[in-house]
Amino acid sequence: MVREFTMPDVGEGLTEAEILTWYVQPGDPVTDGQTVCEVETAKATVELPIPYTGVVRELLAAERTTVEVGSVIITIAEETQEAQEEAAQPGGTGQEEAPPQRQPVLVGYGVSDAPARRRPRTPAASAPGTxxxxxxxxxxxxxxxxxxxxxxxxxxxxxxxxxxxxxxxxxxxxxxxxxxxxxxxxxxxxxxAPSAAPADRLPDPGTAARETRLPVTGVRRATARAMVASAFTAPHATEFVTVDVTRTMKLLKRLKEDEEMAGLRVGPLLLVAKALLVAIARNPHINAAWDEAAQQIVLKQYVNLGIAAATPRGLLVPNIKDAHAKTLPELARALDQLVRTAREGTTAPAALRGGTVTITNIGVFGVDTGTPILNPGEAAILAVGAIKERPWVHRGAVRPRQVTTLALSFDHRLVDGELGSKVLADTAAILEDPNRLITWS
Amino acid sequence: MTTGTVQFLNHEGELTSHPDHEAEISPDGLRKLYHDMAWSRRMDAEAVTLQRQGELGLWPSLLGQEAAQIGAGHALGAADYVFPSYRDHGIALCRGVDPLDLLRMFRGVTNGGWDPAEKNFHLYTLVIGSQVLHATGYAMGLAKDGSPGAVLTCFGDGATSQGDVSEAFNFAAVYHAPIVFFCQNNQWAISEANERQTRVPLHQRADGFGFPGVRVDGNDVLACLAVTKWALERARSGEGPTLIEAFTYRMGAHTTSDDPLRYRDGEEVAYWNLRDPLARLRTLLEARGWADGAYFDTVAAQCEERAVDLRARLRATPDPDPGDIFAHVHADGHALVDEERARFAAYQATFADAAGRGE
Known part of the structure; x- marks a missing residue:
């Protein structure tokens, strides 16, 4: 007797789940209640116990694939004396105990019934009284x-x-x-008209062999959703400024030798972060969010500074909580820890929530600038380009100076060009002359 | 544990004492408590498994809260009435509710599952905290009737943030209602930590309303039993309400729809794991020679057998008749409901697999 186990709705009203790991393989014996796989849903990662005792016949869904609730994921050959014969002649099964062909899914929850399983209606359905x-x-x-x-x-x-x-x-x-x-x-x-569109998506048999299709899961999927949500709800405007940061680089050199900063990671990102924090303090309305549901602008009196990080799990934006209240050594320490945990792939979920403004340091990839997309729920994101030595007019003469380009994207629903420009110009002014860190804070 | 927390059995399995309360210690009594805690845990684990197999829509696990529930459950007298929340399976078992009836509710095949009047155990309430008001009203009614019983109502730390609970506290205090407010503080209101729910320890809330509040070690079944017994006795003898804060920990997820790994860290769970309510009672029983390995093996085997039986009975549970939905709208029926029932039956009959005409 072959039993089918369908993907149950392990949360309330879920329609799909992703198979993470199979703990069993075809041929393995299993017992009722034994955990056979781990699945991830929108709500939780859970282990599924099999409701039958027997031998695994087939796994019908590969790891890292998303399966609809109600579809069969594994079949079990139940151990009875005549298991083999029964499988051969399906007509004569179930004499001892009629198999309850009930779907192991609940009434009232969002099971997506495949059309084939929809309860068929009798043709003469139109009784006059109904x-x-x-x-x-x-x-x-x-x-x-x-x-x-x-x-x-x-x-x-x-x-x-x-x-x-x-x-x-x-x-x-x-x-x-x-x-x-x-x-x-x-x-x-x-x-x-629409008939043309699906045809476009059909892979050309000639090129299909030279294409690899990757399932979109986990962080990739979350990133995609967040980017689409951000790009198509918040009208983005981006501004650029190119700035001479030679003095900031000199300050960095001195800071590296400072006792207070001993053992800390002191790099350009640290001073860019500090400069942005001071610029926010001077222009606090940039540190805000658009609440669509309430039709309100939420001004935040704290800065949770997000840092976009390429991690083993993909793009993550962990943030430094209450960055506005941190001294430079504290900020350096927090930044160091944030980068380290991100690289190790151990960023805690709490660190990913509640950001108010973000910096993306694309300069580390050697590029000059870009138009960053807002982290959803935030009003501004600053992109920092590579710092390169360039010819620059300095005190009336062309000299080699260290120069970078900053780009600030902002949510134009709540930030006008004036405010966005001030924030970007202030940040640049501080990096140009870091004395302003003192005079402006 | 803060000072003032009532505890008789610490997490290393040693007996301790408290100036205001006294524990009843007998080998038979302790074995019974252990047995009931073990069964509530095994039953709960079975329910989680059944939910994962798609047999239940939802299950709120009691894992970690066995001592609080079995302690309170054993304190109840026959005439006492319980208004539970939705995780109080241990108390349900003490009241003689068939665990299958608990499971049937979470399977969605019944709106209740048991007869509250027969078990003196009200139906589960999933709306947070509202049963506390119902319980208070019921207790006020008991007092007016001159009933010998008292009311015990269960709720969690999260429910204390509901206005209903404060209203109930005030009504109970003003009317001297014979009620015990049994709050299982399991530290987490779904994903919201206790320290974000309250500025003062929960048991201190009672002071402001004018009745005693006691914190007990919620993982110590002896403390939960003794203090609940004392509070029920106070209620029955006309001394009014008591708030008990059973300080415990939800070892599992909030419900099967929840993933606690997303909001709490493993260190905290490890800390509470060392405070397991069953392990400390087992240590005591073994140290005193009141139970040996054979006893615990027998208990485990019994629980296993009953769990397998429960599983089989649940899987054999029939779906309710779709027409049942009309059965309890009016006590004596109603022409409009009759008409709706007939129309619904005719609609159901249009399906090819309707009863009696399947192909």
Whole structure:
């Protein structure tokens, strides 16, 4: 008797889970309650125990793949005397105990039933006393549209979720010809155009062999979602300034020899961070967030300074809590620790939450500048380019000076060009003459 | 543990004393407590497994809180009535509730699961803290009826942030209601730490309302039993409410939908692991020669057997009749409900696999 174990809804209303690790392989014996795999959902990473005793026949989902709740992930050959024969002749099974063919998933939760498993309806469904039984599924505005266009919803082919009829379905059901009746013009009534798009995505058999397709999981997926959410909700504006940081580099040299800074990582990023913190103190409204739900701007009286870091897990933006209140040695220590834990891949979840402004140090890759995308929920992000020796007009003469380019992207919903410019100009001014760290703070 | 915390059995399994309270120590009594704690833990583990297999929609694990619940459960008298929260499986077992009935509720096949009047154990309340008000009203009613019983109501540290709980405290104090507020402070309100819930230790809240508040070592079953017994006796003899803060720790996830690794660190869990409520009682029983390895093996084997039986019974649980949803709308029926029931039945009959006409 072969038993199928389907991906259960281990949270409330989850629709999918990612298989992280299989603890068993085909041929392994398992017992009821034994853990067979670890899965990750949007809510938690959990281990799944198998509800059968027998031998693993097949694993139906590979590690690192995302599986829909309700789909079979593993099959078990249950150990009975005639297990083999039963498998050979499926007709004669289940004499001792009729297998309860119940889906091991709960009533009332978001199991995504594949269409094939949808409860079939009897053809003669229209008993006269049950008008509700055959009513097509459509939302009130769609019903209104159908009524206005004179379309009978019972003949419309639904394409929406759970078999609901959408506006497009109604329009598609219109007889061809006088399409001018449509009172809602924005989408063209002829659904011919979309057919080109899917064809584009089909891999050309010739090139497919030379392409590798990677599953999008974990941090990659989170990054993608965050970037899309940020780029398409916060209108970005980016400004640039190129600045002579020679004096800052000289200050760094002296700081490296300072007793207070002994044993600490003292690099340009530290002073850029300090400069940005002072610029924020002078222009506090940059340290804010847009609360879409409340339609409010949230001004923050604390700075949790995020540092974008390339880590073994991917791009992470851990932040230094209350960076505004830190002395330079404290900031250096926090920065050092942040970078170290990020590189080791041991950044704690708490360190990733609650950032208010971010620095991305793309200069370490040797590039001059870029247009950074905001960390979601923040109003500004500063990109620091490579510091290079360049010809520069200094005191009336062209001299070799150490120069870098700073770029500041800001959320234009709450930050205007004036405020963004002040923050960027102040940061640059401090790096140009770090005496301002004293005079401005 | 702060000073003033009532404790009789420390985490190394040694008996201690307290000036205001006294523990009842008997080999039989301790073995019974151990047995019930062990069974509540095994039953709970089975429920977690069943949830992972898709048999339950949700399960809130009691792991780590066995002493608090079994201690309080053993303190109850037959006439006392309990208003539980949703994690109080140990107390449910003490009240004679079939664990299958607990599981059936989390399977979604019943809205309740047991007869509260028969078990003197109210249905679980998933709305945080609201049962504390219900319990207070019920206790006030008991007093007016001249009933010999008292009320015990359970809630967590997170619930103390609800207005309902403060209102209940005040009503109970003003009306001298025969009630024991049993707060299991398991340190975490889902992912919110205790120190972000309150400025003062929770048991001190009672002072402001005008009734005693006591903190007990919630992982010491003897302390939980003794202090709950004392508080229930106070309530029954007309001395009014008591707040007990059982200081314990939720070793598992908030529910099966939660992943505690995302918000708390392993050191904290390791600290509490050393304070395990079962391990310390086992140490005591062994040290005094009141139980040996064979005893513990027997308990484990019994629990295993009952867990396997529970699993089998749960898997055999039938789904409820879809028409049941209309059964309890009106006590004596109603024409409109009858009409709706008929319409729903006709709708159900349109499915090809409807009862009696499957292919």
């Amino acid at each position: 008008p509700g039984g055959t009513r097509p599924l459509a939302k009130p505005p769609v019903r209104k549209l159908a009524k206005d266009l004179g379309v009978d919803l019972r003949v419309v082919i639904p394409s929406g979720p759970h078999g609901t009829i959408t506006r497009d379905d109604v329009r598609a059901a219109l007889p061809p010809g006088p399409a001018g009746h449509d009172p809602a013009p924005p989408s063209p009534p002829v659904p011919a």
